[in-house]
Amino acid sequence: MTLKIYNTLTRSVDELVPGGIKKEQISDYPPVTIYSCGPTVYSYAHIGNFRTFMFNDFLRRYLRFRGFRVDHAMNITDVDDKTIAGSIREGMTLREYTEKYTAIFYEDLATLNIEKAEHNPRATESIDEMVNILRLIDSRGILYEKEGSLYFNIAKFAGYGKLSNLDSSGIKAGARYDADEYEKEDVRDFALWKAPRDNEPCWDTPYGPGRPGWHIECSAMIRKIFGSTIDIHTGGVDLIFPHHENEIAQSEAAYGERFVRHWIHVEHLLVDGAKMSKSAGNFYTLRDLLSKGYSPRSIRYLLMSAHYRKQLNFTLEGIRQADQALERIDNMIVRLKDVRNESGNSTELHDLTAGMKARFVEAVDNDLNISAGLAVFFDFITAVNTLISADKLSTADAGMVMDSLREIDSVLGFIFYGNDENDADSGRIDALVRERIEAKNNRNFARADEIRDLLRDEGVILEDTKDGTRWKRKKS
Numbered sequence: 001m002t003l004k005i006y007n008t009l010t011r012s013v014d015e016l017v018p019g020g021i022k023k024e025q026i027s028d029y030p031p032v033t034i035y036s037c038g039p040t041v042y043s044y045a046h047i048g049n050f051r052t053f054m055f056n057d058f059l060r061r062y063l064r065f066r067g068f069r070v071d072h073a074m075n076i077t078d079v080d081d082k083t084i085a086g087s088i089r090e091g092m093t094l095r096e097y098t099e100k101y102t103a104i105f106y107e108d109l110a111t112l113n114i115e116k117a118e119h120n121p122r123a124t125e126s127i128d129e130m131v132n133i134l135r136l137i138d139s140r141g142i143l144y145e146k147e148g149s150l151y152f153n154i155a156k157f158a159g160y161g162k163l164s165n166l167d168s169s170g171i172k173a174g175a176r177y178d179a180d181e182y183e184k185e186d187v188r189d190f191a192l193w194k195a196p197r198d199n200e201p202c203w204d205t206p207y208g209p210g211r212p213g214w215h216i217e218c219s220a221m222i223r224k225i226f227g228s229t230i231d232i233h234t235g236g237v238d239l240i241f242p243h244h245e246n247e248i249a250q251s252e253a254a255y256g257e258r259f260v261r262h263w264i265h266v267e268h269l270l271v272d273g274a275k276m277s278k279s280a281g282n283f284y285t286l287r288d289l290l291s292k293g294y295s296p297r298s299i300r301y302l303l304m305s306a307h308y309r310k311q312l313n314f315t316l317e318g319i320r321q322a323d324q325a326l327e328r329i330d331n332m333i334v335r336l337k338d339v340r341n342e343s344g345n346s347t348e349l350h351d352l353t354a355g356m357k358a359r360f361v362e363a364v365d366n367d368l369n370i371s372a373g374l375a376v377f378f379d380f381i382t383a384v385n386t387l388i389s390a391d392k393l394s395t396a397d398a399g400m401v402m403d404s405l406r407e408i409d410s411v412l413g414f415i416f417y418g419n420d421e422n423d424a425d426s427g428r429i430d431a432l433v434r435e436r437i438e439a440k441n442n443r444n445f446a447r448a449d450e451i452r453d454l455l456r457d458e459g460v461i462l463e464d465t466k467d468g469t470r471w472k473r474k475k476s
């Protein structure tokens with residue numbers, strides 16, 4: 001079986017070939033080099049952003065599950081139009097301002113059980129490499145200066161538009177853009193380096209003082225970390241144009257070699273049919289949801305369970321459905337722990353777990369189709385429950401099922417995470433916690449206290465924090 005993933009550049013589902021050389025033995029492959037556009041740290045990330053970051057986490061976990069090694073970088077965009085505007089608004093230095101939101105971002109990743117990448121560069125630490133790109137592009141005659149800013153002359157780069165499938169007839173030769181973000185219909189020369197403006201931070205370079213455009217930052221960090229062509233570049237679909245198109249143009253023009261083998265773009269998280277975004281105001285941060293009593297585990301399940309190339313409509317009902325799915329898993333774990341039979345049918349169990357893993361891999365190898373993979377996994381749960389009900393499972397068999405759950409959880413990260421060590425009651429407790437929050441909001445304090453007392457009698461302690469209500473079991 002081979003892992004195939006849709007490549008935005010070729011517009012086909014291509015085999016993943018790390019290092020670009022086909023080999024017979026997967027174990028011989030070099031690490032898969034991955035770069036993911038990270039957050040622009042000007043505010044709290046919303047859960048639309050976390051859909052994309054969750055995908056990155058799933059990708060790296062699945063690659064490891066399939067025997068690949070992974071070398072992954074995710075940057076922090078700590079200088080761009082939005083971070084500069086925010087720091088000026090809040091009267092902080094750019095560094096103070098972006099550090100604040102970077103720390104919050106890493107906390108949120110940990111809350112969602114998203115692994116940290118091997119490299120976490122900040123854009124402002126790669127200014128030297130950006131200057132190097134400017135120098136190389138300049139030496140090829142593709143760069144020009146206008147009022148202290150430097151622009152990329154897209155008419156001089158033959159491959160411009162290959163990622164986003166631009167119709168070159170729309171290209172307005174000689175017209176320029178200073179903003180980092182603009183629409184496909186407005187394709188123009190873009191700013192590589194921006195002239196200093198009042199109040200804006202700036203860096204001295206042989207080209208004069210200024211600060212980077214957003215696109216050159218990723219090109220520079222990728223070169224600095226990986227040195228040459230990388231295997232995979234990821235981001236949300238909104239980054240295909242202009243960000244990734246411009247990254248390709250700068251990097252390929254500067255270094256004269258292929259920039260990225262495999263481009264992977266994640267579809268949007270929607271709210272009522274529209275992209276969740278800060279500018280539209282239709283967003284939830286992770287902390288908004290936690291303060292309503294939803295658990296990070298359910299949010300992880302929800303964000304993870306849809307295929308990355310399908311839009312995902314976000315609803316609170318969707319989180320409740322995630323709770324129910326998790327409850328099915330938790331219930332089976334409790335039943336497994338209750339198995340007392342010494343004799344069972346280990347051969348049948350062995351075939352069942354091996355079959356589940358093989359079918360899971362077959363499903364997910366097909367363009368990372370996790371929803372098909374989860375269907376296989378839930379069929380397995382049904383089959384195990386049937387065996388338990390028929391009293392056909394031994395304690396050794398139950399152990400085998402637990403081992404396979406741990407293996408699959410290395411990809412999913414929600415079976416054992418945040419359920420208080422397989423607390424079978426987490427779904428019910430989460431629901432009570434939510435009911436208590438609603439009761440408090442409705443000033444029904446009697447019911448709120450009743451719920452707290454009820455849970456306390458069960459050994460569950462509630463902690464009201466500024467980020468919401470958490471619960472934990474009292475250690476005996």
Ligand code: AMP
Nearest residue numbers: 039040048049051052235236268269276
């Ligand atoms: P930003 O912090 O705006 O640079 O975005 C960080 C990442 O989140 C990028 O990869 C975006 O493409 C992605 N993103 C932004 N909005 C959404 C959304 N509604 N659904 C999924 N991904 C998104």
Ligand code: ZN
Nearest residue numbers: 037038218243
């Ligand atoms: Zn980027």
